[in-house]
Amino acid sequence: MKRMSISLFQIGVLFITLCIVLLSIFWLPDTAAYFAEEAPEWAYLKWPLLAGIYVTLVPFLFAIIEGLRLSRRVAVNDAFSRKSVQHLKNIRNSAFVISAMYLAGTIVLSRLVDISPGIGLLAIIIMLASLMLGLISGILEELLRKALEIKEENDLTV
Template identity: 40%
Template sequence: MKFKTGFLKGALFFIGILILVLSVFWLPTVSKELATSNPDYAHLRLPLLLGLYITLIPFYIALYQAFRLLHFIEKQYAFSAASLYSLCVIKNCAVAIVVLYIAGMSYLAFSNALHPGIAVMGAIILFACISIALLSMLLHELLRSGLNLKTENELTI
């Protein structure tokens, strides 16, 4: 079990570092290049960067909660209130990212600046976040049922 959770913790750490490096170094450079090549949309550079950086907040909160959940699984505390809380926070963060992306893509669509490539990337991110929210909601319900059964069994003994 330690190898599996350790591998997943490493994957989460790698994803977190990769997203951090991309958002600090790659994203500002690309946005500057796009603003100079498309001067009609240069005024959207900073609001879009700000919106993307705001979505990093729930992303890293969810990443931390996933790391914490793996720690609980590793320590044999999977059926605990803390695990339920972590799943609930992950679900809420995924929903927050969905709301932020829908707001940003709607703003771009109403500004006639929603490029098809950006729309596809946004749709992929939306699909992933909706899937994560639904999965965490399902796991939350299953874990709550398991926790209730565990509590009943402890009371009968």
């Protein structure tokens, strides 16, 4: 049962990731072109915004890969290892990078144009979600590190 639930988790993550990548490749440029036509005074922001979103896709995909690697370790009963700690650390760092990128992008965008409340709220939601994921990953990383230390002490005393 455990292996099946982990497999379903991995399939779900891969499906959602594929949807996000496909939307970024096919839907996002068309939507940006549409809004550039609707608001020609802001058309010069089309390519910088697309580039910013695509740049943030890199740490997102890296975190997804690390999460899948971590779930594979759990599936083969190797969750309590140094590699698992490293996977959590990489997920934490990726989440913080995404948060920082959206914060910098929002600040730059607010200096260039007057941000609409919807775009500002979306950026804040993405920043906070990434920040929370980073904090949770950091807590889990520290807990796993301490559990490994206790496990190593117990192995040495026996």
